[in-house]
Amino acid sequence: MSILIKNVLLDDTSTDVFIVENIIHQIGTDLNPATDHIIDGTDKAILPSFINAHTHSAMTHFRGFGDDMPLMEWLEKNIWPNEIRLNEELVYAGAKLACLEMIKSGITFFNDMYWFPRGVARAVSDIGMRALVNAVFIDLNDSEKAREQIAMNEELYYELKGRERIHVGLGPHAVYTVSESSLLWIKDFAETHDLMIHIHLSETEQEVQDWHDKHCVSPVEYLHRLGLLSPRLVTAHCVWVTDKDIDLLAANGVNVAHNPISNMKLSVNRHFPYTKFLDAGVNICLGTDGVGSNNNLSMFDTMKVAALLQKHHETPETLPATECFNMATINGYRCFDLPGGEVKEGMLADLILVDLNLPEMIPCHHLISNMVYSANASVVDTTICNGKILMQNRKVMGEEEIIYQARKTAKQFLG
Amino acid sequence: MSILIKNVLLDDTSTDVFIVENIIHQIGTDLNPATDHIIDGTDKAILPSFINAHTHSAMTHFRGFGDDMPLMEWLEKNIWPNEIRLNEELVYAGAKLACLEMIKSGITFFNDMYWFPRGVARAVSDIGMRALVNAVFIDLNDSEKAREQIAMNEELYYELKGRERIHVGLGPHAVYTVSESSLLWIKDFAETHDLMIHIHLSETEQEVQDWHDKHCVSPVEYLHRLGLLSPRLVTAHCVWVTDKDIDLLAANGVNVAHNPISNMKLSVNRHFPYTKFLDAGVNICLGTDGVGSNNNLSMFDTMKVAALLQKHHETPETLPATECFNMATINGYRCFDLPGGEVKEGMLADLILVDLNLPEMIPCHHLISNMVYSANASVVDTTICNGKILMQNRKVMGEEEIIYQARKTAKQFLG
Numbered sequence: 001m002s003i004l005i006k007n008v009l010l011d012d013t014s015t016d017v018f019i020v021e022n023i024i025h026q027i028g029t030d031l032n033p034a035t036d037h038i039i040d041g042t043d044k045a046i047l048p049s050f051i052n053a054h055t056h057s058a059m060t061h062f063r064g065f066g067d068d069m070p071l072m073e074w075l076e077k078n079i080w081p082n083e084i085r086l087n088e089e090l091v092y093a094g095a096k097l098a099c100l101e102m103i104k105s106g107i108t109f110f111n112d113m114y115w116f117p118r119g120v121a122r123a124v125s126d127i128g129m130r131a132l133v134n135a136v137f138i139d140l141n142d143s144e145k146a147r148e149q150i151a152m153n154e155e156l157y158y159e160l161k162g163r164e165r166i167h168v169g170l171g172p173h174a175v176y177t178v179s180e181s182s183l184l185w186i187k188d189f190a191e192t193h194d195l196m197i198h199i200h201l202s203e204t205e206q207e208v209q210d211w212h213d214k215h216c217v218s219p220v221e222y223l224h225r226l227g228l229l230s231p232r233l234v235t236a237h238c239v240w241v242t243d244k245d246i247d248l249l250a251a252n253g254v255n256v257a258h259n260p261i262s263n264m265k266l267s268v269n270r271h272f273p274y275t276k277f278l279d280a281g282v283n284i285c286l287g288t289d290g291v292g293s294n295n296n297l298s299m300f301d302t303m304k305v306a307a308l309l310q311k312h313h314e315t316p317e318t319l320p321a322t323e324c325f326n327m328a329t330i331n332g333y334r335c336f337d338l339p340g341g342e343v344k345e346g347m348l349a350d351l352i353l354v355d356l357n358l359p360e361m362i363p364c365h366h367l368i369s370n371m372v373y374s375a376n377a378s379v380v381d382t383t384i385c386n387g388k389i390l391m392q393n394r395k396v397m398g399e400e401e402i403i404y405q406a407r408k409t410a411k412q413f414l415g
Numbered sequence: 416m417s418i419l420i421k422n423v424l425l426d427d428t429s430t431d432v433f434i435v436e437n438i439i440h441q442i443g444t445d446l447n448p449a450t451d452h453i454i455d456g457t458d459k460a461i462l463p464s465f466i467n468a469h470t471h472s473a474m475t476h477f478r479g480f481g482d483d484m485p486l487m488e489w490l491e492k493n494i495w496p497n498e499i500r501l502n503e504e505l506v507y508a509g510a511k512l513a514c515l516e517m518i519k520s521g522i523t524f525f526n527d528m529y530w531f532p533r534g535v536a537r538a539v540s541d542i543g544m545r546a547l548v549n550a551v552f553i554d555l556n557d558s559e560k561a562r563e564q565i566a567m568n569e570e571l572y573y574e575l576k577g578r579e580r581i582h583v584g585l586g587p588h589a590v591y592t593v594s595e596s597s598l599l600w601i602k603d604f605a606e607t608h609d610l611m612i613h614i615h616l617s618e619t620e621q622e623v624q625d626w627h628d629k630h631c632v633s634p635v636e637y638l639h640r641l642g643l644l645s646p647r648l649v650t651a652h653c654v655w656v657t658d659k660d661i662d663l664l665a666a667n668g669v670n671v672a673h674n675p676i677s678n679m680k681l682s683v684n685r686h687f688p689y690t691k692f693l694d695a696g697v698n699i700c701l702g703t704d705g706v707g708s709n710n711n712l713s714m715f716d717t718m719k720v721a722a723l724l725q726k727h728h729e730t731p732e733t734l735p736a737t738e739c740f741n742m743a744t745i746n747g748y749r750c751f752d753l754p755g756g757e758v759k760e761g762m763l764a765d766l767i768l769v770d771l772n773l774p775e776m777i778p779c780h781h782l783i784s785n786m787v788y789s790a791n792a793s794v795v796d797t798t799i800c801n802g803k804i805l806m807q808n809r810k811v812m813g814e815e816e817i818i819y820q821a822r823k824t825a826k827q828f829l830g
Contacts, residue, residue: 063777064784068735101774264723265788267731295788296775304716305723308679312724316682320483359516360711360792362478362818363825369479373680373710377775378793403777410778 001036001387008041008353009367010343017046019349022387027345039392044353044381045367048341050299051332052102052110053257054198054236054287057120057131058086058094060101061410062292071204071266079292082413083115090409091119097406098297099127103396105298105377106352108385109336111234111257111287113171113198117156121166128390130350132336133160134171134198137186141179150185157193165386167336169196175219176207180226187228196232196336199223202245203237204268220245229254234335236287238277239268246273250280255335258327260306262289271313274306278323285332286324299328300379303372321372353382416451416802423456423768425758427782432461434764437802442760454807459768459796460782463756464523465714466747468672469613469651469702471529472538472546473501473509475516476825477707486619486681494707497828498530505824506534512821513712514542518811520713520792521767523800524751526649526672526702528586528613532571536581543805545765547751548575549586549613552601556594565600572608580801582751584611590634591622595641602643611647611751614638617660618652619683635660644669649750651702653692654683661688665695670750673742675721677704686728689721693738700747701739714743715794718787736787768797 003019010017016031017024026033066078091114102110109130112120117135124131135156139146153170160168170186172178178186190197202208202219211219220241223229229252236257238249249256258272277284286306288297303324310319330341333348340348356364360374371379383391390396418434425432431446432439441448481493506529517525524545527535532550539546550571554561568585575583585601587593593601605612617623617634626634635656638644644667651672653664664671673687692699701721703712718739725734745756748763755763771779775789786794798806805811 060774061778062780063789064736064779064781067781067784067788068732070731074731097774097777104774261723264727265731267726267729267733269727271727291789295784296790298775298791300791301716301719305720308676308720309727311682312679312684312686314682316485316489316680317483318682321479357818359475359512359519359814359818360713362512362821363476364479365477365825366479366482369482369710373482374478374706375711376713376715376791376793378791399774403772403774406777410780 002033003037003039003384003387003389004031004033004035005039005041005046005353009045009356017343019384019387022349024343024345024347024349027343037389039353039382041353043356045356046343047352047354047371048329048343049108049350049352049383049385050106050328051285051336051341052107052288052297052299053234053285053332053335054259054289055098055110055112055297056114056290056292057098057110057112058091058114059290059292060097060406061090061094061413063295065292065413067295085412086115088116088119090412091116092123093405093409095120095123096127096402098291099123099129100396100399100402101297103127103129103383103390104380104394105300106380106383107297107299108350108383108390109332109338111198111336113173121160121163124166125163128165128388129385130165130167132167132169132196132198134169137170137172137182138177139179139182140177146179146182149182153189157195167196169198171198174200174207175222176211183226183228187226190232196234197228198234199236201235201238202240203263205240205270208240218242218245220248224248224252231255234285236289237263239263239270239272241273243276246276246280246282250282255283255285257285257287258306259287259289260309261302262293264305264309265293271309274310274319275314283331283334284327285335286328298377300371300376303328307372321366321369324372325368349384349387351384352380354379355381417448418452418454418799418802418804419446419448419450420454420456420461420768424460424771432758434799434802437764439758439760439762439764442758452804454768454797456768458771460771461758462767462769462786463744463758464765464767464798464800465521465743466700466751466756467517467522467525467703467712467714468649468700468747468750469674469704470513470525470527470712471705471707472513472525472527472535473506473529474705474707475512475821476505476509476828478710480707480828482710500827501530503531503534505827506531507538508820508824510535510538511542511817513706514538514544515811515814515817516712518542518544518798518805519795519809520715521795521798522712522714523765523798523805524747524753526613526751528588536575536578539581540578543580543803544800545580545582547582547584547611547613549584552585552587552597553592554594554597555592561594561597564597568604572610582611584613586613589615589622590637591626598641598643602641605647611649612643613649614651616650616653617655618678620655620685623655633657633660635663639663639667646670651704652678654678654685654687656688658691661691661695661697665697670698670700672700672702673721674702674704675724676717677708679720679724680708686724689725689734690729698746698749699742700750701743713792715786715791718743722787736781736784739787740783764799764802766799767795769794770796
């Protein structure tokens, strides 16, 4: 299987890109290899696809389902009473809608944490994306629950390991919902099987304050003491961190997934310490968080808001467009240890073609500036993941059926 | 001329909307009047179109042309040396591109302030939108310049007055760039001819501090002393205002155009005092500002960022979706004294139809939440202004030519 993309803009130059199997095989001008498929790249630019470093994909069901409410009221009234109605089929339908939305905005990999992860894995597998699938691990210090969760995670790992494009990981919800012994089990299991760990960390002032009051250390210091800080850890949020926390995260190669929209919408009331993380050398990625607190899965919105938020608190020079674009692409590939995030020979063919004929993209003095500050998801014309075309001319195969099913299932959550 | 829109969603109910000339004539079910044109509204919702309450339309030429720079360096290196190259034809091409982008994101009216306003007026007239066209009035306390500016504004008023869909106003740039005598002339001329006045006000801390150091009053208090505060005034920004300023603006019925993206991107370093303005009863509208500091003209980005910014500084309940949507619609109609901003019989037929089949719009538990937090410009399928279809199925008549011309002219600004 091969794809030849002709006359596409790469670094301001018209270029041909030849994909063989799942790899960018050759980049040059006037390439004419035998190929299965040719894409005309005229008036389009080629770029790496996006990585969504933190989400709860099946929460698409709850889009707009209780906004503008305090966090606990929202969870208690709108989310939890509906989440107990979930099953694998409902999660499959919600995750499939999420995958469709992500492909349509140029995302080919997402890092998930949710209930019924088999439903998520099946959606990803069927649609052709990549994902790191993590079950939500919560035991609330209950040893019976801990045993169940461990058994479920072991089973899930053996079931999903080796599946194409599916990475299985461990998803301890947060330090305050998972017992110390379970966190230690997670650490050992991850090390034994070389898995990523995905956790919410230091999102709100209250949670950090409460933890400190009880344990006299910050959540980050606590994870450090347990030996969980390492490059296999992806921490979502990290807004309420101290300088010492930042140093610990940096020294141990931890990846941070910044979710600016969710943080602002839920009023975490502090801006992400981007410059400190950058100076400390931490690998910073971008995430949308779940649709419940965003309310979409667009990395375009996320990039723009991330840059605006930093400039709002610091200077116009803070978090320039190129750094922001890298956070949404190459930093994500680095985090999940995938050879991609750049349009270079030998890299994974995870790519997008963007339409340069839309008003938001004109003029195109600086492509990356247009991508970060001006474009929206609709500029993505073609999405390629692992050498396969998932969308072309903005059409995804089977999208009508996905939408039909998602609409139908969403009705079960009303009332 | 009439248009019948069949089976479109209005307030969660399938409805018919009948437009005669430029007015919403009848709303009901099973309408079957004789009509010139029928639109199938199946799987679409009908909403009022947006008002962009502050922009510099022809700055589309400078999209992405110097981001991530301090304000003065950006102006001195990238903007001013290029603005001196402008002429009416270049402004026409830039404004036409802006109009195209705005129609494609559902905006039918914008409040402009820029050089060569005849170019802007011609673009608006040709494409079929509405606008309040204001020349930039700057005299820098130079009486010769003041005379020129006054003559130019008088001439422009007599030339443009009475033109369909074109409102002509007065655009004093700011208190620090326009002499007191010119501001008084502007006030008198506006009162005599019943015109709006459009000014930048209290955008940065520096500008407010400098003014206070020299004049011992705030810019708002100064305008009050001159008698300029009234419902005919639209003030862009108003970020660095005191409680007393807010009371003065409220008591005098002044309209405020909030530009959250521009404020954040240029690091005004303070959040718009939304709740205080709301409590004081001020009519708050939304603006994109120019593309140079945004970098697009989408009210979707603007609504979402406006809501996020307030929640970031206050609580999740602050600036809920409906208030935000109203700021972008009905508050704008109120500001510019136009009978619109609602889908009701007797209102101006300034309307959009949005596509409910896109993943960002599914599920649709709350349409307005989806519009504010999830949608982007591409959900707008049809834009109607003054009873004329400007876009249908996302196609605007002549868009290829507009894009061709904008691309060609943009090259003159490089290097």
